[in-house]
Amino acid sequence: xxxxxxxxxxxxxxxxxxxxxxxxxxxxxxxxxxxxxxxxxxxxxxxxxxxxxxxxxxxxxxxxxxxxxxxxxxxxxxxxxxxxxxxxxxxxxxxxxxxxxxxxxxxxxxxxxxxxxxxxxxxxxxxxxxxxxxxxxxxxxxxxxxxxx
Amino acid sequence: xxxxxxxxxxxxxxxxxxxxxxxxxxxxxxxxxxxxxxxxxxxxxxxxxxxxxxxxxxxxxxxxxxxxxxxxxxxxxxxxxxxxxxxxxxxxxxxxxxxxxxxxxxxxxxxxxxxxxxxxxxxxxxxxxxxxxxx
Numbered sequence: 001x002x003x004x005x006x007x008x009x010x011x012x013x014x015x016x017x018x019x020x021x022x023x024x025x026x027x028x029x030x031x032x033x034x035x036x037x038x039x040x041x042x043x044x045x046x047x048x049x050x051x052x053x054x055x056x057x058x059x060x061x062x063x064x065x066x067x068x069x070x071x072x073x074x075x076x077x078x079x080x081x082x083x084x085x086x087x088x089x090x091x092x093x094x095x096x097x098x099x100x101x102x103x104x105x106x107x108x109x110x111x112x113x114x115x116x117x118x119x120x121x122x123x124x125x126x127x128x129x130x131x132x133x134x135x136x137x138x139x140x141x142x143x144x145x146x147x148x149x
Numbered sequence: 150x151x152x153x154x155x156x157x158x159x160x161x162x163x164x165x166x167x168x169x170x171x172x173x174x175x176x177x178x179x180x181x182x183x184x185x186x187x188x189x190x191x192x193x194x195x196x197x198x199x200x201x202x203x204x205x206x207x208x209x210x211x212x213x214x215x216x217x218x219x220x221x222x223x224x225x226x227x228x229x230x231x232x233x234x235x236x237x238x239x240x241x242x243x244x245x246x247x248x249x250x251x252x253x254x255x256x257x258x259x260x261x262x263x264x265x266x267x268x269x270x271x272x273x274x275x276x277x278x279x280x281x282x283x284x
Binding site: 035037042068141 | 176179183186187190194201202204205217221224225231232235256260263264267268270271
């Protein structure tokens with residue numbers, strides 16, 4: 001009984017068993033976006049802070065890796081990381097909005113409200129629409145600013 | 150029993166006597182994160198991030214530095230709680246679970262210390278934002 005031998009008892013059902021609905025998807029993505037922010041977001045934040053504190057050269061090296069390498073002969077590594085960096089930053093922005101909106105939904109659920117099937121489905125769907133819209137808006141603004149100098 | 154709020158009646162009664170404390174800390178740091186991380190994300194999109202001197206000048210402002218320290222503490226506390234639950238749910242072997250939780254604590258506490266120390270370095274750097282190049 002103490003877990004010394006593998007048990008033949010059925011395990012609790014998991015992702016592959018459930019039918020995907022907005023309410024379960026928003027729950028899964030709350031965890032996915034939170035874990036992404038916690039690990040990737042946390043490490044990027046510390047890298048950026050450390051580079052900022054270390055001085056102009058370290059900061060330039062950080063930017064050359066993550067965003068844009070201004071040198072005339074950009075290494076293959078930096079060509080890859082420049083694209084990867086933007087993908088990660090856009091992904092983190094989406095994760096932030098997803099986790100924020102989903103977290104606000106949880107604060108409402110904590111009060112005991114919003115569990116009715118239709119209400120639950122509506123707000124779960126709106127969390128996804130909101131996070132994607134906010135991410136798109138923010139990055140269109142950022143890229144437009146970058147183009148206008 | 151029969152008195153107090155529903156939360157008050159279960160506090161300290163979980164299997165490890167800390168379940169509701171975890172829950173409350175998770176909500177408190179979530180509330181702080183709403184304010185601090187939203188402020189941070191807006192700042193990131195407004196700052197000229199390619200300009201080291203400008204970003205350093207911003208970060209060395211006492212109010213900004215204080216907010217950044219609070220942000221680091223709140224975020225790393227919150228992510229420690231969240232990742233802990235993820236590990237408890239998905240890591241099943243007793244030894245791997247303990248090892249994962251040890252690594253998580255090293256990351257959360259070490260990361261927060263590294264971040265806060267970097268902010269203090271920026272805020273207390275001699276003549277930050279005065280000398281050419283911002284250093």
